[in-house]
Amino acid sequence: MHGMSTDARVPVAASPAGAASSWGLGDGQAIPWEYAPAPEARDIVTLKERYGLFIGGREVQASDGGTFATVDPATEQVLAHVAKATPQDIDKAVRAARRAGARSWGSLPGRERAKYLFRIARIMQERAREFAVLESMDSGKPIKESRDVDVPLAAAHFWYYAGWADKLEYAFPGRTAHPLGVAAQIIPWNFPLLMLAWKIAPALAAGNTVVLKPASTTPLTALLFADVCQQADLPPGVVNIVPGPGAVGMSLVTHRGVDKVAFTGSTEIGRLIAKGVAGTDKGLTLELGGKAANIVFDDAPLDQAVEGIVNGIYFNQGEVCCAGSRLLVQESIADTLIDKLKDRLSTIRVGDPLDKNTDVGAINSKAQLEKITELVQSGVDEGAELYQPACDLPERGYFFRPTLFTNVAQSHRIAREEIFGPVLSVLTFRTPDEAIEKANNTAYGLSAGIWTDKGSRILHMVSKMRAGVVWANTFNRFDPTSPFGGYKESGFGREGGMHGLYAYVRLEDR
Numbered sequence: 001m002h003g004m005s006t007d008a009r010v011p012v013a014a015s016p017a018g019a020a021s022s023w024g025l026g027d028g029q030a031i032p033w034e035y036a037p038a039p040e041a042r043d044i045v046t047l048k049e050r051y052g053l054f055i056g057g058r059e060v061q062a063s064d065g066g067t068f069a070t071v072d073p074a075t076e077q078v079l080a081h082v083a084k085a086t087p088q089d090i091d092k093a094v095r096a097a098r099r100a101g102a103r104s105w106g107s108l109p110g111r112e113r114a115k116y117l118f119r120i121a122r123i124m125q126e127r128a129r130e131f132a133v134l135e136s137m138d139s140g141k142p143i144k145e146s147r148d149v150d151v152p153l154a155a156a157h158f159w160y161y162a163g164w165a166d167k168l169e170y171a172f173p174g175r176t177a178h179p180l181g182v183a184a185q186i187i188p189w190n191f192p193l194l195m196l197a198w199k200i201a202p203a204l205a206a207g208n209t210v211v212l213k214p215a216s217t218t219p220l221t222a223l224l225f226a227d228v229c230q231q232a233d234l235p236p237g238v239v240n241i242v243p244g245p246g247a248v249g250m251s252l253v254t255h256r257g258v259d260k261v262a263f264t265g266s267t268e269i270g271r272l273i274a275k276g277v278a279g280t281d282k283g284l285t286l287e288l289g290g291k292a293a294n295i296v297f298d299d300a301p302l303d304q305a306v307e308g309i310v311n312g313i314y315f316n317q318g319e320v321c322c323a324g325s326r327l328l329v330q331e332s333i334a335d336t337l338i339d340k341l342k343d344r345l346s347t348i349r350v351g352d353p354l355d356k357n358t359d360v361g362a363i364n365s366k367a368q369l370e371k372i373t374e375l376v377q378s379g380v381d382e383g384a385e386l387y388q389p390a391c392d393l394p395e396r397g398y399f400f401r402p403t404l405f406t407n408v409a410q411s412h413r414i415a416r417e418e419i420f421g422p423v424l425s426v427l428t429f430r431t432p433d434e435a436i437e438k439a440n441n442t443a444y445g446l447s448a449g450i451w452t453d454k455g456s457r458i459l460h461m462v463s464k465m466r467a468g469v470v471w472a473n474t475f476n477r478f479d480p481t482s483p484f485g486g487y488k489e490s491g492f493g494r495e496g497g498m499h500g501l502y503a504y505v506r507l508e509d510r
C-alpha cells in the first residue's frame with residue numbers, strides 16, 4: 001500500500017473557477033464540456049444588515065447588544081450581523097415559551113394547532129425560492145439541493161405533522177397524549193431549515209412550545225422561519241429562535257424551565273448535552289454522527305450503484321450525518337466499480353452554490369474545511385491511495401475536491417472517523433459475513449446501504465446491520481413519514497414518522 005507518489009500534500013483550493021467540466025467516456029478519459037453559467041438570481045432574498053432574536057413573537061436585540069457575523073462560505077463575505085443570545089435571553093425565551101404553552105398552545109384543540117401547521121407549510125411553499133436561495137447563500141449547499149430537497153422536505157414535514165395534530169389518539173391508541181411543555185432544540189449547520197422542520201413540526205403538533213438554537217454559521221433561514229411564524233399568526237412565544245454560541249446552547253439545555261431537549265450535531269457535543277440533562281426528568285433525543293457503510297455486491301446493477309454511491313457521499317458536500325462514507329465493494333467487482341466511479345467523479349461540477357449546474361458547493365466553514373483537509377492528509381499519511389478528479393475550484397471560498405480513497409484499511413482514521421466532507425473510503429470484502437462484520441465495525445450506527453439484485457439478501461443483511469436506517473438499492477432518501485435515528489454513538493430516539501411524535505408526548509393510560 002502506498003500514498004500519493006508525487007505531491008503528498010492535499011490541495012485545498014486550486015486554479016480559477018469557470019473552466020470546463022468534462023464528460024466521462026467510460027475509459028478513464030474525458031471530453032471537455034463547457035457549461036454556460038446558470039446562476040439563480042439572489043434578488044428574491046432581502047438581506048437585512050442586522051437580525052435580532054425571535055422571542056415572544058417579536059424581534060429583539062440581545063440583552064448585551066452583542067452580535068456575530070454570518071458568512072457566505074462560497075465568497076467568504078459577511079452576509080449579515082445576527083444578535084448573539086446571552087443566558088439572560090435564553091431565560092426570556094424559555095419563559096415566553098412557558099407562557100405560550102400555559103395560555104394558549106397547550107390547551108388548543110389539535111385541529112386548531114393543525115391549522116397553524118398547515119398554514120406554515122403553505123407559506124414555506126409559497127416562499128420556497130426565497131428559502132432555497134438564502135439557504136444556499138448561508139450554508140454553501142448547491143441551489144439544486146436546497147431547491148429540490150431541503151425546502152420541499154421541510155415543508156413536507158409541516159404538512160405531515162399537521163395531519164397528526166388532531167389524531168394523536170390514533171397514534172397512541174388507548175392512551176391520552178399530553179404535551180411535555182417546552183422543548184429546547186439545538187440544530188446543526190448541514191441542513192439548517194430541514195433540521196428546524198424535523199424538530200419544530202412534531203413538537204408543535206403534539207402541543208409543545210419550542211426554543212430553538214440554530215448553528216452559528218447558518219442562522220438565516222431559521223430567522224426567515226420566524227418571519228413565517230409571524231405571517232402565519234402563530235401565537236407569540238410558541239416558537240422562539242435564539243442564535244448564539246455553543247455555550248448559550250448549554251444554558252438552554254440546563255434551563256430549569258425546559259422539559260425536553262432535542263439535539264442534532266456531533267457526538268462530542270451530544271455527550272456534553274447528555275451530561276447536562278442527567279439527573280433531571282427532561283426528555284432527551286440525540287441524533288449524532290455516523291460512518292455509514294454502503295455495501296455493493298457483485299450482482300448489483302453497477303451503473304445504478306455508482307449513482308447511489310455518488311449521491312451517498314457527495315450530496316451536500318458529504319456534510320451529512322448518514323453519508324455513505326465507507327464504500328464496501330465485493331472484491332470480484334472492485335476494479336470495475338472503482339473505474340466507473342472515477343469516470344463519474346470527472347463529471348461532477350464543484351463551484352458556485354447558486355449555479356443550477358453545481359453538484360458540490362462550498363464547505364460550510366473554514367473550520368470544517370480544515371478538519372476535512374487534516375483527515376484527508378491523515379489518509380495519505382497512513383498509506384491509503386488518494387484520487388481526486390482534475391476539476392477547477394473557485395479562488396475564493398471554502399471548496400474541496402470530491403475525493404476517493406482506495407487501499408483503505410479498517411484501522412485508518414478515514415475509515416473510522418466522521419469526516420463530514422466529500423471524501424469516500426473504499427474497502428473490499430469477499431463474503432456477506434465479512435461485509436456485515438466490516439459494516440458494523442464502527443462506533444456509529446446511523447445508516448447503511450445495500451446494493452444487490454436479491455431481495456432475500458437485502459432482508460438478511462438488514463437484519464444483521466446495527467444501523468437505524470438501511471437503504472436498499474438507493475441512498476439518502478428521506479420522507480417525513482419514515483423514522484430516522486441511530487444506535488451506539490449515533491445517538492438515540494427517532495425523528496420523523498409517527499415515531500417522531502413519541503419524543504414529544506407524555507402518555508397516560510385511558
Ligand code: NDP
Nearest residue numbers: 187188214215216245246249250265266269288289321420
Ligand atoms: P456541533 O455539534 O458543535 O454543533 C451542533 C450544534 O450544537 C450547533 O448549534 C452548535 O452551536 C451547538 N453547540 C456547540 N457546542 C455546544 C454546547 N457545549 N452545548 C450546547 N450546544 C452546543 O458540531 P460542529 O459544528 O462543531 O461540527 C463538528 C463535527 O460534528 C463535524 O465535523 C461533524 O463531524 C459533526 N457534525 C455532525 C452533525 C450531524 O448531523 N450528526 C451535524 C454537524 C456536525 P454553534 O454552531 O454555535 O457552535
